[in-house]
Amino acid sequence: MTNRVMLISPAMNASLRAARFDDGCSLDAVGTSQARSAAGALARAGRVLVSPTVRCRQTASALGLDADDEPGLAALDVGRWRGRTLDEVGAAEPESVSLWLTDPAAAPHGGESVHDLCERVGAWLGEAAHLPGRTVAVVEPDVVRAVTVRVLGAPEPSFWRIDVPPLTATVFSGRAGRWNLTLGRPLARAEDD
Known part of the structure; x- marks a missing residue:
């Protein structure tokens, strides 16, 4: 059985x-408009999840998705740097x-x-591998980076070399924990997967 995330x-x-x-911070007018214009571009999913941040929740809503919060897909906790x-x-x-940009284990x-983010989302993906069908999740770019690092088995410092543009779909498909990757497609074409 093939899973698709x-x-x-x-x-x-x-x-x-x-x-x-x-x-x-909330979505701005441009972001909201772009998300609304992409509403309906997604194929049906058995599970619709959202990272528990304001902009992810608002994006999901603007896309017309009725999503459940998924703590395992929370953004990287940047501690006292939040808001700066x-x-x-x-x-x-x-x-x-x-130090933070060169040592994946550092959290100054x-x-x-x-490293901890990659472990957390890797565990979530391991669980998702056992769920049949399609999962759609609106998540912060750092979560997309971390899942990509885990799926590719890439070294964790490569996390910083992955750009994730706004309102793009990154698709992971596979079975038995072996994933294939389709990067950053605009939502207008996401339904073609």
């Missing part, structure tokens, strides 16, 4: 535009940022390390 990145908001660590821009943190704590912000 489609991860959808959230629409644009002011935090994404400013390279700000999530601060609970990467430039602000880099100016105040350059050594901490450098007091939150979760990239």
Whole structure:
């Protein structure tokens, strides 16, 4: 039996535009409009999930999805850096940022390390592998990166080399834990999977 997991990145908001660590910011007008215009572009799914962030919930709603919160797909916990821009943190704590970007096990912000995120979402994907049919989840870009790292068996430092544009679908399909990957398709074509 083939399983299919489609991860959808959230629409644009002011935090994404400013390279700000999530601060609970809502979608902006452009992001909301783009998500609404993509509503109906997704094939039916047996499970529809959402990362418990404001922009993911709002994206799911704008897409017309009735999604359940999935804590296992929560965004990377950046601790005390939450709400600050990467430039602000880099100016105040350059050594901490450098460590964070080079050592996947480091969490100088007091939150979760990239390694821990990869482990958490890898465990979730392992569970999803046993569920029949299609799962659609609206998740933060860091969750898409972490799942991609796990599926490819890539070294964790490659996490930072994966770009995930807003409102794209990344599809993982496979059976018995062997996954294939389709990266970042615009939602307008996501139904072709």
